[in-house]
Amino acid sequence: MLHIKSIPAFDDNYIWLIQNNQNLCAVVDPGDAAPVLDYLQSHKLELTTILVTHHHNDHTGGIEALRRKFPSVCVVGPEVSPYPRLTHRVCEGHKINLFNHELLVIDLPGHTLDHIGYVGDGKLFCGDALFSAGCGRIFEGTAEQMYHSLQKLALLDEETQVFCAHEYTLSNLAFALAVEPHNVELQRYRDDANQKRAHGLATLPSTIGLEKRINPFLRTEQAEVMQSVATRVSNNNPLSTFTALREWKNEF
Numbered sequence: 001m002l003h004i005k006s007i008p009a010f011d012d013n014y015i016w017l018i019q020n021n022q023n024l025c026a027v028v029d030p031g032d033a034a035p036v037l038d039y040l041q042s043h044k045l046e047l048t049t050i051l052v053t054h055h056h057n058d059h060t061g062g063i064e065a066l067r068r069k070f071p072s073v074c075v076v077g078p079e080v081s082p083y084p085r086l087t088h089r090v091c092e093g094h095k096i097n098l099f100n101h102e103l104l105v106i107d108l109p110g111h112t113l114d115h116i117g118y119v120g121d122g123k124l125f126c127g128d129a130l131f132s133a134g135c136g137r138i139f140e141g142t143a144e145q146m147y148h149s150l151q152k153l154a155l156l157d158e159e160t161q162v163f164c165a166h167e168y169t170l171s172n173l174a175f176a177l178a179v180e181p182h183n184v185e186l187q188r189y190r191d192d193a194n195q196k197r198a199h200g201l202a203t204l205p206s207t208i209g210l211e212k213r214i215n216p217f218l219r220t221e222q223a224e225v226m227q228s229v230a231t232r233v234s235n236n237n238p239l240s241t242f243t244a245l246r247e248w249k250n251e252f
Ligand SMILES: [Zn+2]
Pocket: 054, 056, 111, 128
């Protein structure tokens, strides 16, 4: 099994560190090198691999400094990424062997056009595509692309752990509860997340099963969700509901 640790960065980013049974590790989306180098040094770890989900600077800004310290590190990232310092470019269907575990690459356009995710060993690293109780803003793609990306994630095994790149859970939950005020599991999760944050703990990882029960962006076929956006859409299909939800969240 792969062991995962979170390294907080900036205000609300998580850089996920994946460790094998010895002293080798990978990191996902190192926007800042300093907290990663501190962690590696204090735990005596060697960095072999960097996984990149998309080109934004808060996910890639630390790569150059990490490569200076670990010149042979593999930097895996999206085939169509404008980010230039990748050593291995991958897209949907590619498989990566990480410490004898297979990670499958899936394309997740929407937040950016180059966005990908990595799935394996019961874990999903999804960058800024899916957040707990929310999803990424649509900067480069279309609402339709983002909708289909999230639908792909909804098909993963319910037990899959979701490692997203930001601690946005509480603010996402405020919006989710505005959309579905009567969702009892959502209320319970809000209380649980409040407790965790009050103790300085991460709310992540989530799971695909939990997200399907509480994340409005994965619940566009639910009556209460459709009802909440009824005045914002002309026809009641899941894509229009998703689009209206995303626009509502932008101004929430
Ligand atoms: Zn981003």
